[in-house]
Amino acid sequence: MKISIITLFPEVFKPLVKTSILEKAQSAGKLKVELVDLRKFGIGRHKQVDDRVYGGGIGMILRIDVLDAAIKKVKSRLRRSKVILLTPQGETLNQKKVKELSKEKHLILICGKYEGVDERVRKLVDEELSIGDYVLSGGEVPAMVVLDSVSRLLPGVLKEEATQLESFSQNLLEPPQYTRPEDYKGMKVPKVLLSGNHGEIEKWRGEEAVNKTKERRPDLLKKR
Ligand code: ADE
Numbered sequence: 436m437k438i439s440i441i442t443l444f445p446e447v448f449k450p451l452v453k454t455s456i457l458e459k460a461q462s463a464g465k466l467k468v469e470l471v472d473l474r475k476f477g478i479g480r481h482k483q484v485d486d487r488v489y490g491g492g493i494g495m496i497l498r499i500d501v502l503d504a505a506i507k508k509v510k511s512r513l514r515r516s517k518v519i520l521l522t523p524q525g526e527t528l529n530q531k532k533v534k535e536l537s538k539e540k541h542l543i544l545i546c547g548k549y550e551g552v553d554e555r556v557r558k559l560v561d562e563e564l565s566i567g568d569y570v571l572s573g574g575e576v577p578a579m580v581v582l583d584s585v586s587r588l589l590p591g592v593l594k595e596e597a598t599q600l601e602s603f604s605q606n607l608l609e610p611p612q613y614t615r616p617e618d619y620k621g622m623k624v625p626k627v628l629l630s631g632n633h634g635e636i637e638k639w640r641g642e643e644a645v646n647k648t649k650e651r652r653p654d655l656l657k658k659r
Contacts (some may be wrong), residue, residue, distance in 0.1 A: 436539065436589055437467045439509045440578050442546040443484065445470035447575055457583065460592045470601070476504040485548065494550030502556050506543065514540040518560045519581070521574030523546045525563030528581065528601035530632070538590035544581055546574030595607035596606070606655045
């Protein structure tokens with residue numbers, strides 16, 4: 436999969452792109468990340484990307500012509516591209532959506548600016564996504580969330596079992612996990628996990644996942 440990110444701050448993505456799962460996905464040839472500096476498409480000597488709001492208003496918003504030029508340049512001639520604007524006004528991202536996105540060939544993520552974007556930009560994109568009901572200072576952190584959550588689901592990046600059983604994949608939270616020491620200041624690892632009885636262990640994990648979900652996220656159980 437290719438993920439292109441159109442942003443005014445390409446630098447902020449570099450440490451993340453070089454790290455951990457993302458680095459592994461790229462060196463395995465499963466993922467290609469392209470950072471596109473929106474400033475390069477800016478207008479005039481000052482490479483202006485934003486402008487004042489018609490009718491009056493606070494701040495400067497991103498211009499449609501600048502974004503249009505960037506999207507056109509980035510759209511792949513070979514592959515179908517899905518263009519996504521990160522905005523608090525979008526559909527809220529969840530694991531189901533992440534899974535859907537992980538099946539695409541080319542995602543183009545557009546990082547909005549906190550003052551906003553020209554409304555007509557909405558005509559240039561396939562989807563609008565929000566990462567939650569709060570306002571961030573730009574679409575960069577949300578784009579990182581999409582990049583990270585989608586990349587780890589690409590086939591061959593993580594062991595498949597790891598992503599099948601994790602939280603939300605079946606609208607269940609994960610059961611509790613423990614490592615050494617077996618007894619820490621009187622807090623003991625449940626006996627069943629030390630029993631070596633795999634049948635019993637799986638049964639316990641299934642029950643604990645349901646109990647934990649009931650207690651913390653009963654809304655998820657309703658979706659099952
Ligand atoms: N830009 C600013 N806040 C955002 C949010 N919550 N989700 C996506 N993009 C945003």
